Amino acid sequence: MSPRRSAAHAQQTRHLIVTAGVDLASVEGLDAITLGRLAEELTMSKSGVIGHFGSKLDLQLAVLNEAVRVYRREVIVPAAHAAPGLARLRKLVEAWISHLERGVYPGGCFFTQVTTEYDDRPGPVRDVARQRTEEWRAYLAEQISTAVQDGDFSADTDVDQVIFEATGLMLSLNHTMQLDLDPKAIQHARAGFERLIAACMR
Amino acid sequence: MSPRRSAAHAQQTRHLIVTAGVDLASVEGLDAITLGRLAEELTMSKSGVIGHFGSKLDLQLAVLNEAVRVYRREVIVPAAHAAPGLARLRKLVEAWISHLERGVYPGGCFFTQVTTEYDDRPGPVRDVARQRTEEWRAYLAEQISTAVQDGDFSADTDVDQVIFEATGLMLSLNHTMQLDLDPKAIQHARAGFERLIAACMR
DNA sequence: CCTACCGATCGGTAGG
DNA sequence: CCTACCGATCGGTAGG
Numbered sequence: 489m490s491p492r493r494s495a496a497h498a499q500q501t502r503h504l505i506v507t508a509g510v511d512l513a514s515v516e517g518l519d520a521i522t523l524g525r526l527a528e529e530l531t532m533s534k535s536g537v538i539g540h541f542g543s544k545l546d547l548q549l550a551v552l553n554e555a556v557r558v559y560r561r562e563v564i565v566p567a568a569h570a571a572p573g574l575a576r577l578r579k580l581v582e583a584w585i586s587h588l589e590r591g592v593y594p595g596g597c598f599f600t601q602v603t604t605e606y607d608d609r610p611g612p613v614r615d616v617a618r619q620r621t622e623e624w625r626a627y628l629a630e631q632i633s634t635a636v637q638d639g640d641f642s643a644d645t646d647v648d649q650v651i652f653e654a655t656g657l658m659l660s661l662n663h664t665m666q667l668d669l670d671p672k673a674i675q676h677a678r679a680g681f682e683r684l685i686a687a688c689m690r
Numbered sequence: 691m692s693p694r695r696s697a698a699h700a701q702q703t704r705h706l707i708v709t710a711g712v713d714l715a716s717v718e719g720l721d722a723i724t725l726g727r728l729a730e731e732l733t734m735s736k737s738g739v740i741g742h743f744g745s746k747l748d749l750q751l752a753v754l755n756e757a758v759r760v761y762r763r764e765v766i767v768p769a770a771h772a773a774p775g776l777a778r779l780r781k782l783v784e785a786w787i788s789h790l791e792r793g794v795y796p797g798g799c800f801f802t803q804v805t806t807e808y809d810d811r812p813g814p815v816r817d818v819a820r821q822r823t824e825e826w827r828a829y830l831a832e833q834i835s836t837a838v839q840d841g842d843f844s845a846d847t848d849v850d851q852v853i854f855e856a857t858g859l860m861l862s863l864n865h866t867m868q869l870d871l872d873p874k875a876i877q878h879a880r881a882g883f884e885r886l887i888a889a890c891m892r
Numbered sequence: 893c894c895t896a897c898c899g900a901t902c903g904g905t906a907g908g
Numbered sequence: 909c910c911t912a913c914c915g916a917t918c919g920g921t922a923g924g
């Protein structure tokens with residue numbers, strides 16, 4: 489039980505808490521995270537949970553940051569080997585659809601859940617969620633702009649329009665899957681992206 | 691203070707509670723509705739609030755039903771005078787965009803908020819929200835099918851694909867407005883619908 | 893990491 | 909519609 493091992497163990501415990509928080513928040517929202525529920529799930533005390541963070545807000549922010557880390561690993565990284573521009577855009581779309589299909593977050597798209605929950609609640613959670621969303625949009629914009637520069641997309645492509653519609657296809661897929669509204673949702677999403685990309689190419 | 695007047699007054703109070711609940715739920719979700727908050731806002735006692743409903747669940751369902759009534763008044767009715775088919779579809783889209791612009795619900799699209807909140811929580815709230823969503827989709831499907839029968843839309847129009855993409859445009863508009871991501875969101879939504887409808891016409 | 897505890901708030905009830 | 913109350917749970921702290 490050297491100090492080094494204790495510190496490592498503490499960090500491991502912290503990671504267990506944060507990971508459980510991501511799963512819980514993706515299903516019921518960041519507000520549904522309570523010290524008591526996490527403590528019970530991890531068979532530890534409430535003070536053992538909160539001790540790693542200081543306050544519930546800091547716990548919520550740690551959960552949000554962990555969700556971002558998962559998103560990078562599951563959506564950004566798998567597409568990173570593709571060349572910037574149209575190729576990477578296609579890979580990002582596929583990785584995004586795949587992360588929903590694979591149930592990376594048990595409650596569907598984590599950021600839809602949290603941004604919908606906090607879009608009208610000013611504070612650090614809203615600020616961070618909004619900032620991460622902007623970064624994702626900027627990353628998509630980069631790929632689209634590069635596709636225009638490469639001549640893959642038409643020179644008069646409206647980048648913001650493409651982002652708006654692509655976001656809609658992602659939101660609709662999550663919404664339709666979460667509510668079990670249409671078993672063909674995945675096909676509709678793919679068809680929508682194909683049409684959107686095809687429209688940019690001519 | 692005849693019984694008749696008392697009953698009318700009670701109904702009026704009940705309506706005040708439910709209306710306050712719709713506003714609160716559109717912003718913070720149906721779960722954020724608490725007897726204490728509504729009681730304080732309406733300067734009455736908690737028991738005075740719950741007395742009209744019996745349980746919090748019944749209050750939540752009453753709030754959800756009132757939100758549906760508002761939706762009918764603000765989106766369905768304004769488009770009902772248009773002929774079924776393409777004309778009514780256009781009016782529904784305009785009325786939907788308009789209800790967001792006018793801030794009919796202070797927290798944006800009420801049903802996005804509640805379906806996102808409850809899509810993973812089995813129970814009456816999820817069931818009712820899902821059922822109302824299905825009804826809305828069926829109503830859209832009617833207009834699209836009629837447009838096909840009228841010859842306004844191509845015979846090979848995929849009705850479910852159109853609903854999927856139209857839902858995406860609505861979700862994206864709400865999302866983008868709620869997070870102040872792009873001041874041109876309304877234009878993007880209109881352009882998206884124009885493109886979607888144009889694609890069905892040829 | 894724990895136990896033991898704090899004040900606040902939750903949904904709901906009793907009795908009027 | 910009210911006051912007065914119930915047990916449960918909330919976030920958080922003290923002290924170890």
